[in-house]
Amino acid sequence: LPRKENGRRVLLKLSGEAFGGGTVGVDPDVVSRIAGEIAEGVSHGVECAVVVGGGNFFRGAELSQRGMDRRRADYMGMLGTVMNSLALQDFLEQKGISTRVQTAIAMGQVAEPYLPLRAVRHLEKGRVVIFGAGAGMPYFSTDTVSVQRALEIGCQEVLMAKNGVDGVYTADPRKDPSAEKITEITYGEALQRGLKVVDATAFSLCMDNSQPMMVFGLDEPGNITRALVGEPIGTLVTG
């Protein structure tokens, strides 16, 4: 599968935390707003695949710290991402966008299984493809899966939409008021400096495969559309 050459194909990663609007579960107003911005981007001819996180439901690492088996807790985390995927699918369809959800854990009544060639066909037909259940494997994060999916279906860019932060900073801006936003950085430098806005496995998978990534904030209205059409908001990570 070669990387798409004519036109733009991107992988948008949405944090699960954003879907919850600050609490556990799905905030329909937030998901509707996000869907509207994706619809707007797609109307410009951008092919868009989406990976949704699940932090608004469960994070395996957190549950395991509180006594659960890590692997089982990770599967709960993955199931959370499927609920977010269905919520996003619903609001996209309401806005007239054709969608498919593909999951890494088989659940035929709910979604297609993850089939990369079929995902590419959907994108070529203008459908938004939402990848749920992460990689289907414990110990992975949805950030890492986003990079893997982008590589497998030939996306030019991974767009990491974060909530509460609008790019890569010199330190965690929520903890260190002197942290400054970086507009461009290499994967090597981000890893060396231990910048954790995206997890290290995701950064290193990008680095090994020369996959560009843009980290940006989704709190600012319109930012998802801007990212989809290729505006240089946030931080560009390359190398």
Ligand code: UDP
């Ligand atoms: N998860 C997993 N394997 C994957 C993707 C996700 O085990 O391939 C689990 C893991 O427990 C993770 C949770 O699903 O904490 C939710 O995903 P993530 O934390 O990446 O969501 P986000 O922080 O983006 O909301």
